[in-house]
Amino acid sequence: MNTTIRELLKKHAGLPVDVADLADGADLYAAGLSSFASVQLMLALEENFDIEFPDSLLNRKSFQSIEAIARTVASIVDDRKVA
Amino acid sequence: MNIPVNLAIGSLTERAGRVAAIARAYADQVDQKSRFPVEAVDAMKAERLLSIQIPTELGGEGARTGEIAEMCSIIAQACASSAMIFAMHHIKLSSLVEHGIHSEWHRGFMRRVVSEQLLIASATTEGGIGGNLRNSICAIEVEDGICRLTKDATVISYGQHADTILITSRAHKDAVSTDQVMTVFTKDQYRLVKTQDWDTLGMRGTCSEGFLFTGEAPAEQIFSKPFAEIAAQSMLANSHILWSGVWYGIAVDAVGRAQSFVRGAAKKSPGVVPPGALRLAEVSNLLQMMKSNVVAAIKSYEIAREDEEKLSSVAFAVAMNNVKIASSETILVIINHAMLICGIMGYKNGTPFSLGRHLRDAHSAQLMISNDRILGNTSTMLLIHKQDTSLLG
Numbered sequence: 057m058n059t060t061i062r063e064l065l066k067k068h069a070g071l072p073v074d075v076a077d078l079a080d081g082a083d084l085y086a087a088g089l090s091s092f093a094s095v096q097l098m099l100a101l102e103e104n105f106d107i108e109f110p111d112s113l114l115n116r117k118s119f120q121s122i123e124a125i126a127r128t129v130a131s132i133v134d135d136r137k138v139a
Numbered sequence: 140m141n142i143p144v145n146l147a148i149g150s151l152t153e154r155a156g157r158v159a160a161i162a163r164a165y166a167d168q169v170d171q172k173s174r175f176p177v178e179a180v181d182a183m184k185a186e187r188l189l190s191i192q193i194p195t196e197l198g199g200e201g202a203r204t205g206e207i208a209e210m211c212s213i214i215a216q217a218c219a220s221s222a223m224i225f226a227m228h229h230i231k232l233s234s235l236v237e238h239g240i241h242s243e244w245h246r247g248f249m250r251r252v253v254s255e256q257l258l259i260a261s262a263t264t265e266g267g268i269g270g271n272l273r274n275s276i277c278a279i280e281v282e283d284g285i286c287r288l289t290k291d292a293t294v295i296s297y298g299q300h301a302d303t304i305l306i307t308s309r310a311h312k313d314a315v316s317t318d319q320v321m322t323v324f325t326k327d328q329y330r331l332v333k334t335q336d337w338d339t340l341g342m343r344g345t346c347s348e349g350f351l352f353t354g355e356a357p358a359e360q361i362f363s364k365p366f367a368e369i370a371a372q373s374m375l376a377n378s379h380i381l382w383s384g385v386w387y388g389i390a391v392d393a394v395g396r397a398q399s400f401v402r403g404a405a406k407k408s409p410g411v412v413p414p415g416a417l418r419l420a421e422v423s424n425l426l427q428m429m430k431s432n433v434v435a436a437i438k439s440y441e442i443a444r445e446d447e448e449k450l451s452s453v454a455f456a457v458a459m460n461n462v463k464i465a466s467s468e469t470i471l472v473i474i475n476h477a478m479l480i481c482g483i484m485g486y487k488n489g490t491p492f493s494l495g496r497h498l499r500d501a502h503s504a505q506l507m508i509s510n511d512r513i514l515g516n517t518s519t520m521l522l523i524h525k526q527d528t529s530l531l532g
Contacts, residue, residue, distance in 0.1 A: 072315055085367060088315035091273075095519050111525050114453040116368065 057126050064104060065122070068096040080122045094119045101125070107132045147187040151202060154186040155210035158225075163217035170220070170496050173343035175300045179214070179221035184256035188225070190249075192232050197246060198253035204233070204377060205437040208384030215388025216395075219500035220344025222388055224258075224297055226381035227345075230374060231259040231305045234321065234362070237373040237444075244359040248303075248323060257325075260301035262352055266291035270509055273370060274316045278309035279361065286322060286358040289351070293335060296347040302326050306352060307366050319366035322356070329354035341499030372450045376440045378508070379463040383433045386466050386504050390473045393497045394419075394426050397477035400484065400492050415480035422476035429469045436462040453524045460517045467504035474498050 058080060065084075066075045072088045089097075097119065102108055107129065109118075118128040147154055162179035169176045183189055192207060193199025207229050215222035232252070239245025251257060263272040277290040288308050295304065303325045310320045335349025362369060397419055404413035439458055443449040474497050478485045481492040488495055 085365070086310075086314070086318045088317060090317055091516070092519050095523055098523050109523065111452060111454050112448070114523060115448060115451040116371070117448075117451070 057129065058122055060104060061101075061122050061125050061129075064097060064100045068100045069093045078122065080126075082121055084119060084121055085116070089119065097125075101129060105129055105133065107136070147185075151188075151191060151200075151206050151210055152213060154188060155213040158182040158186055158188065158221070159214045159217040162214055162221040166218035166221075167496070169218060169344040170341075170499075173338060173346070175297060175346045176218060176221040176224065176344045177300070179218060180224060180258065180300070183221075183225060184258075187253075187256060189228060189232075189256045189258060190253040192229055192236055193249045193253055194236065194240070197249045199249070204380055204440055208380050208433065208437060211381050211384035212388035212391065215385040216392040218344065219385060219389050219496075220342055222385045223342055223345050223382075226385050227261060227296055228259050230377045230381055231261050233373045233377040234305065234369050235259075235323075238362055238364045238369050239323075242359070242363065244357070245323070245362075248325075248360075252303075255302070257302035258297070258300065259303045259305060260295055260298055262290060262292040262295045262298070262304050262306040262350075264292060264294040266293045266349075268316075270512060272307065272508075273319070273367065275307055275309045275319050276316065278312045278314060279320060279322060280312060281358045281361075284358050285355060286361055287355045288322065288324075289353045291334070291349075292352045293349040294347050295331070295350050295352070296345045298331055298348055298350050299333075299346065304329060304352070304354075306354070310365070317367065320361050321366045321369055322354075322361045324354040324356050324360070328356040340502055341496070342503045368451070371456065372447065375456060375459050376436075376443070376450075379459045380433065380436050380440060382504070382507065383436065383462055383466040386470045386501065387429055387433055389497050389501050390426055390429060390470045393474045393477040393494055394422055396485070396492045396494065397422060397480040400481045415482075418476055418480045422473055422480070425469055425473050425476065429466055429473065432462055432465050432469075453520045454527060457517055457520050457524055460513050460520075463508070464510055464513060464517075467510060470501045470504055471498075474501050 062075050069089055070093050078087060098109055113128055117124060119125055158179055161182040162176060165176060165178050191200040191202035195201045211222050211226045214225055235245055235249055264270060265276055267276050268274045277288060279286050279288045290306060290308060303323060305321055305323055307319050307321050309316065310318045330353050331350040333348055334351055337346050337348045401413050401415045401419050436459065443455050449455055474494055478494050481494060484490045484492040485494040487493060
């Protein structure tokens with residue numbers, strides 16, 4: 057999943073740094089992720105993983121790092137399996 | 140003025156009322172001369188209103204945002220510039236109260252605000268970035284426990300009269316423009332060189348001049364929380380609620396003037412409904428909508444502040460943006476209505492029904508953080524935000 061997230065980051069986040077240079081736990085806001093870019097990224101994640109982010113997960117924490125995004129996406133996918 | 144100025148007696152609203160009485164006496168002069176409302180601010184200090192928000196454990200009174208908004212409105216009914224200064228001070232203080240409570244230095248500073256009634260100003264605007272306060276060009280540099288900052292601050296409201304400035308910058312010299320921190324500098328730790336005047340349509344007493352800021356202080360005075368989180372969790376809600384409190388106060392006073400005009404006309408011609416009466420009914424409706432909107436915002440902030448997740452949520456940010464847009468737009472419609480009712484007596488200066496200052500002050504509302512910028516921000520969030528369809532929730 058992290059590879060896909062990295063691809064989407066590269067395409068949509070418009071970071072001033074190379075995504076390949078970022079560790080999975082690196083702070084994306086410190087790397088220059090703007091609120092506009094995080095919205096674009098989220099729409100791309102929804103499209104790619106065929107999920108919908110609930111309002112409760114629309115916060116800074118969910119997009120803090122590649123790890124955090126993977127966790128957020130996984131939790132939505134898991135919830136769907138239960139439902 | 141035969142008002143006791145050395146004792147803070149009575150409820151918060153009574154104390155704000157005494158400040159308003161003093162602010163009212165100088166409001167026209169402050170406006171005409173575009174000067175700092177020193178009498179009103181001295182009264183705030185005498186009434187110890189600059190520290191009411193600070194928790195009781197640090198010597199303050201633990202006042203809530205809603206109570207402070209009410210006081211903003213009371214003072215704004217007399218002098219909008221004084222009220223805006225009071226609001227801006229408390230917006231900065233909210234960042235200290237919410238995010239400085241676990242830092243020994245910031246706790247000590249809050250005790251100082253209580254004992255010395257320090258007036259706090261804000262320096263977020265910077266030459267080269269426009270009004271986007273979530274971006275900085277300047278960077279703070281830390282060396283051997285000392286932080287140094289130079290900033291081309293194109294607006295620092297009441298900068299020359301403040302005792303402390305809370306200032307934003309990039310977190311370090313290699314940080315991206317959105318990776319920001321906020322730092323407290325007390326008056327003995329900075330120098331201001333004036334670069335821009337403040338000769339404006341309204342809010343003339345806020346003296347929001349531009350300065351070149353240079354400061355040096357112990358690095359522990361930098362807030363440990365990133366400014367992005369401070370902005371989202373305390374500044375956003377407090378700014379929009381307290382500003383709206385000020386604007387509501389301006390609107391209430393305008394409607395009060397219009398109502399006394401209509402009443403006066405009714406007394407002169409008994410049995411005839413004055414021509415402005417229908418407009419008065421209309422404007423009372425608008426005023427009630429504005430009030431309900433601000434009250435609802437205060438209530439949702441009180442609920443959200445107990446829950447950091449909610450406070451940082453898109454739903455909350457959209458709601459707060461909407462409050463600001465609505466009250467800053469409605470205030471102009473309300474004052475225009477009041478002007479239609481009072482006619483030439485409202486248009487003229489120096490009558491009991493004058494509305495020129497109200498109208499000029501109110502025009503700042505859609506510009507202080509441009510409504511276009513806020514709408515742009517909301518429209519981005521609405522791409523992902525799911526609408527809350529409940530009435531009460």
